[in-house]
Amino acid sequence: MMEADYQMAERLHLEEQASLTDEQKASLFVQLLDARKKHFSALRAQEIRNKPPTKKQKRTTMCNYLKNMVGYKHNQLRHKSFADIQKLFDKVLKRVNTFVPMDTKKVESSKAKAAGSETRVEESSKRA
Structure with a gap:
């Protein structure tokens, strides 16, 4: 049952990707990169804040x-x-x-x- 759900979700994902234009794909990719950049900068800031004092x-x-x-x-x-x-x-x-x-x-x-x-x-x- 899990495999069938996974395959169905994968098919829907591929269909959604096929229905998008190149411009929409590019904008989604840029959004993904921005989100990753924000996430990792937040992690770096958290490491700096949690560093023990000298x-x-x-x-x-x-x-x-x-x-x-x-x-x-x-x-x-x-x-x-x-x-x-x-x-x-x-x-x-x-x-x-x-x-x-x-x-x-x-x-x-x-x-x-x-x-x-x-x-x-x-x-x-x-x-x-």
């Missing part, structure tokens, strides 16, 4: 983050190696990633413990 680009990004978010100055980072800058950046990023919002249970329980320890200190002090 070591210098990574260093620049990390230095910009450290300057803008943490407050480092250019002179503090200028003579440091890539590994040193990466250690500073990782330390700051770890601090950002382990941030706990104020309204979570963990913070509220630590506030309760701190409040309990303050009342004990107040009770034991001689002054009111």
Whole structure:
């Protein structure tokens, strides 16, 4: 059954080709070439976009983050190696990633413990 469908489609394709004029065939061929050109240029652009950043680009990004978010100055980072800058950046990023919002249970329980320890200190002090 598949072979019969394929043969029938092939015959229809050949009949359509025979019914086209030379000008129509040429315009279809030009359209095909344009479509191929656009397709392959899009693939090249995608490869360029997806290329991983170079070591210098990574260093620049990390230095910009450290300057803008943490407050480092250019002179503090200028003579440091890539590994040193990466250690500073990782330390700051770890601090950002382990941030706990104020309204979570963990913070509220630590506030309760701190409040309990303050009342004990107040009770034991001689002054009111």
